[in-house]
Amino acid sequence: MLLRKQYDVPLARDPSSRFLVWITLLMSYLAALALAGALLVGEMAARWDSGLAGGLTVQIAPLPGRTDVPPLTARVEAALTVLRATPGVTRADPLGTDDAARLLEPWLGPDAAKDPSLPVPRLIDVVTDGTVDTPQLARRLESAAPGATLDDHAAWLADLRAFARSVVLAALGIVAVVSGAAVLAVVFAVRAGLAIHHNVVQLLHLMGATDRYVSRQFESHVLGLSLRGGLAGVALAAATLLGLQHAAEGLRASLLPDMNMAPWQWATLLVVPAAAALLAVGTARATVLRTLEALP
Amino acid sequence: MIRFENVGLRYGTGTEVLRDVSFTLAPGSYHFLTGASGAGKSSLLKLMYLAHRPSRGLITLLGRDVARLKRTELPALRRQIGVVFQDFQLLDHLSALDNVALPLRMAGVAEDDAMEHCVEILKWVGLGNHLQAKPSTLSGGQQQRVAIARAVINRPRLLLADEPTGNVDDGIGMRLLYLFEELYKLGTTVVIATHNEALIRRFDHPHLHLDQGRLHLLSGAAA
Numbered sequence: 001m002l003l004r005k006q007y008d009v010p011l012a013r014d015p016s017s018r019f020l021v022w023i024t025l026l027m028s029y030l031a032a033l034a035l036a037g038a039l040l041v042g043e044m045a046a047r048w049d050s051g052l053a054g055g056l057t058v059q060i061a062p063l064p065g066r067t068d069v070p071p072l073t074a075r076v077e078a079a080l081t082v083l084r085a086t087p088g089v090t091r092a093d094p095l096g097t098d099d100a101a102r103l104l105e106p107w108l109g110p111d112a113a114k115d116p117s118l119p120v121p122r123l124i125d126v127v128t129d130g131t132v133d134t135p136q137l138a139r140r141l142e143s144a145a146p147g148a149t150l151d152d153h154a155a156w157l158a159d160l161r162a163f164a165r166s167v168v169l170a171a172l173g174i175v176a177v178v179s180g181a182a183v184l185a186v187v188f189a190v191r192a193g194l195a196i197h198h199n200v201v202q203l204l205h206l207m208g209a210t211d212r213y214v215s216r217q218f219e220s221h222v223l224g225l226s227l228r229g230g231l232a233g234v235a236l237a238a239a240t241l242l243g244l245q246h247a248a249e250g251l252r253a254s255l256l257p258d259m260n261m262a263p264w265q266w267a268t269l270l271v272v273p274a275a276a277a278l279l280a281v282g283t284a285r286a287t288v289l290r291t292l293e294a295l296p
Numbered sequence: 297m298i299r300f301e302n303v304g305l306r307y308g309t310g311t312e313v314l315r316d317v318s319f320t321l322a323p324g325s326y327h328f329l330t331g332a333s334g335a336g337k338s339s340l341l342k343l344m345y346l347a348h349r350p351s352r353g354l355i356t357l358l359g360r361d362v363a364r365l366k367r368t369e370l371p372a373l374r375r376q377i378g379v380v381f382q383d384f385q386l387l388d389h390l391s392a393l394d395n396v397a398l399p400l401r402m403a404g405v406a407e408d409d410a411m412e413h414c415v416e417i418l419k420w421v422g423l424g425n426h427l428q429a430k431p432s433t434l435s436g437g438q439q440q441r442v443a444i445a446r447a448v449i450n451r452p453r454l455l456l457a458d459e460p461t462g463n464v465d466d467g468i469g470m471r472l473l474y475l476f477e478e479l480y481k482l483g484t485t486v487v488i489a490t491h492n493e494a495l496i497r498r499f500d501h502p503h504l505h506l507d508q509g510r511l512h513l514l515s516g517a518a519a
Contacts, residue, residue: 008398010389203385206347208375209402210368296349296370 008204009197009214011221016189020222021229023185024276027178028233032272034178036241038171039265045164052153056126056134058083061147062119075145076122082144083124088132095123179279186283190218194291205295215288219281226280230273238269297323298344298454298485303353305339312351313339315509321487323453326480328496329489331506337489338382340506341456344487345379346370358453375403378452382459384443386431392418392442393427399450417445421475437468444475454485461492469495
């Protein structure tokens with residue numbers, strides 16, 4: 001029944017049919033872009049999260065003018081001793097001056113780190129198994145190497161997670177708004193169809209058609225239209241994403257997230273036309289059944 | 297069995313178009329419903345094919361008290377009633393074959409079986425060569441016969457026809473009434489609304505006569 005080419009109610013000729021395809025196309029386009037954005041940001045956040053979780057950074061400031069503390073190199077050694085003796089620390093590697101220079105280069109230029117007047121701190125990259133008591137380690141480091149501070153990236157990670165959550169929520173909001181608009185469009189198209197074909201619907205009703213028999217006619221109709229619009233919308237969104245991906249590849253030292261989508265992420269976008277079709281069919285059914293209740 | 301007891305019908309807040317209508321039709325009977333234009337024939341038929349609910353009174357159709365039926369039970373009852381509408385009400389975008397197949401599709405009959413039956417019945421009404429013709433390409437008489445084929449395709453227990461001879465000449469009109477006669481002989485209860493007294497005088501069936509919304513004359517029907 002759902003695949004019959006010809007329906008008892010001649011809905012295919014309605015002007016609302018073309019309108020519904022275009023509306024579904026636009027809604028699916030926006031929903032697919034929102035979904036892709038959420039997937040990319042979620043992936044990026046997860047990558048950064050896993051990269052930083054379990055990692056610590058120890059920073060030892062130069063403290064120029066302080067004569068009561070050992071020199072910087074000695075304090076770095078003391079800090080390394082403390083770190084390597086701490087249970088849970090699996091690795092502690094000091095960053096060399098060349099590494100520090102590379103980190104500073106984007107902001108201060110290529111030779112800035114070599115300027116002796118610039119108090120560049122020394123950094124130690126620490127990897128743990130996640131069982132380290134961070135506050136206690138910070139106190140021991142400060143005691144062994146004055147000027148040493150411990151950064152467990154907690155604040156940065158919290159910000160990153162909050163940002164990722166916001167992006168996902170915003171995407172969900174867009175999908176919700178788009179779905180609402182799609183529902184309204186289907187309700188409008190179905191009501192228009194019911195009004196235009198009132199005589200046919202009335203005849204079918206009098207001949208003994210159940211409400212579901214009539215609603216299936218509308219469901220089949222909007223299923224075809226929404227699938228066409230949905231697939232076209234996702235195809236358009238895919239083309240847009242590929243264009244953005246191409247544009248992002250041309251940027252050096254880009255601050256944009258990685259725009260390359262994995263195959264499973266592309267496949268996930270196909271949820272959009274399927275969801276649009278389901279939503280349209282459900283809306284059409286509810287609208288028709290509700291309207292037919294008024295018939296005797 | 298069809299029974300009307302003190303049935304009245306009014307549209308909106310207007311005056312009653314049917315007043316205190318009472319009669320009983322035995323199963324397998326054949327009746328003509330006569331009366332001048334505006335007497336209420338179509339309204340009475342509409343009550344019989346459940347297009348309207350009465351404003352008052354009781355209607356029993358095919359043994360079921362209509363007032364007690366749930367809305368979900370009505371489609372099955374309607375499928376036991378075949379109706380030939382005055383204006384045929386064929387679906388213009390469907391072929392003659394598909395128009396006739398409608399009641400079978402609604403009843404969930406398999407497509408192959410439905411097509412077989414439809415071809416058979418269209419041949420029976422003399423339209424075997426017009427299976428795929430759209431209604432707009434058929435003459436009035438041919439459309440009438442498609443409408444009749446559609447009304448009887450699923451062997452209804454009650455057949456109602458509203459002025460079936462109104463748009464055709466007497467020769468075709470006679471032929472249509474003989475078609476109904478054949479169905480009557482197969483056990484279908486038949487009610488034909490018409491104002492063509494000359495045509496129906498040729499048949500020996502009782503009349504229900506309506507005048508200004510009242511059932512005045514009953515000939516052969518139980519009051």
